[in-house]
Amino acid sequence: MASFFFVNSIFSAMSSNFGKIFTISTWGESHGAGIGVTIDGCPAGVPLTVEDIQFYLDRRKPGQNTLTTARSEKDKVQILSGVFEGKTTGTPISLAIFNEDQRSGDYSEIQSWYRPGHADLTYDLKYGFRDYRGGGRSSARETAARVAAGSVARKILKSLFATEFLSWVSSVGQFEANIDFDSLTYDLIDASPIRCPDKEASSKMEATIASVKAEKDSIGGTVSLLIRNVPPCLGEPAFDRTEALLAQAMLSIPASKGFEIGSGFQSAKMRGSEHNDIPYFENGTFHTKTNYAGGTLGGITNGENIYCKIAFKPTATIAKEQETVNKEGVSGTLAAKGRHDPCVAVRAPVIVESMAALVLVDLFLRNRARQNLFEI
Numbered sequence: 001m002a003s004f005f006f007v008n009s010i011f012s013a014m015s016s017n018f019g020k021i022f023t024i025s026t027w028g029e030s031h032g033a034g035i036g037v038t039i040d041g042c043p044a045g046v047p048l049t050v051e052d053i054q055f056y057l058d059r060r061k062p063g064q065n066t067l068t069t070a071r072s073e074k075d076k077v078q079i080l081s082g083v084f085e086g087k088t089t090g091t092p093i094s095l096a097i098f099n100e101d102q103r104s105g106d107y108s109e110i111q112s113w114y115r116p117g118h119a120d121l122t123y124d125l126k127y128g129f130r131d132y133r134g135g136g137r138s139s140a141r142e143t144a145a146r147v148a149a150g151s152v153a154r155k156i157l158k159s160l161f162a163t164e165f166l167s168w169v170s171s172v173g174q175f176e177a178n179i180d181f182d183s184l185t186y187d188l189i190d191a192s193p194i195r196c197p198d199k200e201a202s203s204k205m206e207a208t209i210a211s212v213k214a215e216k217d218s219i220g221g222t223v224s225l226l227i228r229n230v231p232p233c234l235g236e237p238a239f240d241r242t243e244a245l246l247a248q249a250m251l252s253i254p255a256s257k258g259f260e261i262g263s264g265f266q267s268a269k270m271r272g273s274e275h276n277d278i279p280y281f282e283n284g285t286f287h288t289k290t291n292y293a294g295g296t297l298g299g300i301t302n303g304e305n306i307y308c309k310i311a312f313k314p315t316a317t318i319a320k321e322q323e324t325v326n327k328e329g330v331s332g333t334l335a336a337k338g339r340h341d342p343c344v345a346v347r348a349p350v351i352v353e354s355m356a357a358l359v360l361v362d363l364f365l366r367n368r369a370r371q372n373l374f375e376i
Helices: 002-011 050-060 104-111 120-127 140-161 186-190 199-214 242-251 264-269 349-375
Strands: 023-028 034-040 077-081 093-098 164-172 221-228 256-261 279-282 285-288 306-312 322-325 331-334
Touching: 023 140, 034 140, 050 077, 050 140, 050 349, 093 140, 140 349, 164 186, 164 199, 164 349, 221 349, 242 256, 242 306, 242 349, 256 264, 306 349
Parallel strands: none
Antiparallel strands: 023 034, 034 093, 077 093, 164 221, 221 306, 256 306, 279 285, 322 331
């Protein structure tokens, strides 16, 4: 029995690591004592303060308005290691965020029932048990740790290349935003309660979210990402292509169901003469007249802006009564309690930005390691 448990535990281990040089390992559960992340591979000497991290956590935290979950978490981060006198030391950086507003009793009713569309079922099938209090590790609360780690990655890229990550809600239900990339700013994005910089579209999206919330339901949406000042030559073909790692990063975010870069699925309707980005040389740098490729060619960044779009499904946990089954396969109905986002896309932009930063900083460090090797 002991040997069986040992073998089974090996094959049932959960993956919580991301990256190859700049690596992160997140930990904690939605209704545990707290959540956090350990960062390894961060270069020494990077200026880093609690405020650098807290700024992005404040953009992600719950309870910001009536269109998000009512859970009230301050998400105050603590730096436990890896930083001394305001700079990284090159040793592992450990960041912790302690939970303050858990209401595990809200989930007592679903202890015996699987929430339709939720990871409850698959976690139970895979691991033999599940943390029904908010979903445990499957909860989007885990993404606060990713945002904390992403803030460190952003600091590196911003310092070296002035790289800028801007993400916004580009659609909710049938309503889509019309955005001018050239004039897009953080202020325009954050002026909207749902982070949609198109005022007219934002108003319609807000009304839609409020309506489905009143009906005890949820709705899906898309989140777009624009990365400016991207260093060229990032990406490790054939398998660690920039777009491949971005896709992996985005589809690892809870509730994400689709990813496209550049012209995406629209490219399937275009001709090569229309889709090809014509290169030109100016001021010692290569550029392209258009950017249908979305900032990469052959999996390697070409220095143009990266543009992506990610689709998020409707929140699985809803108060509307639905049919379901329990662990024994007995049929029943469930109207879930608890505090949940009626549209998860609303709080996703900063998570999308953070995951993109983690991808690019890791690829940058891998590329730098190769260049240093050639110089030896």
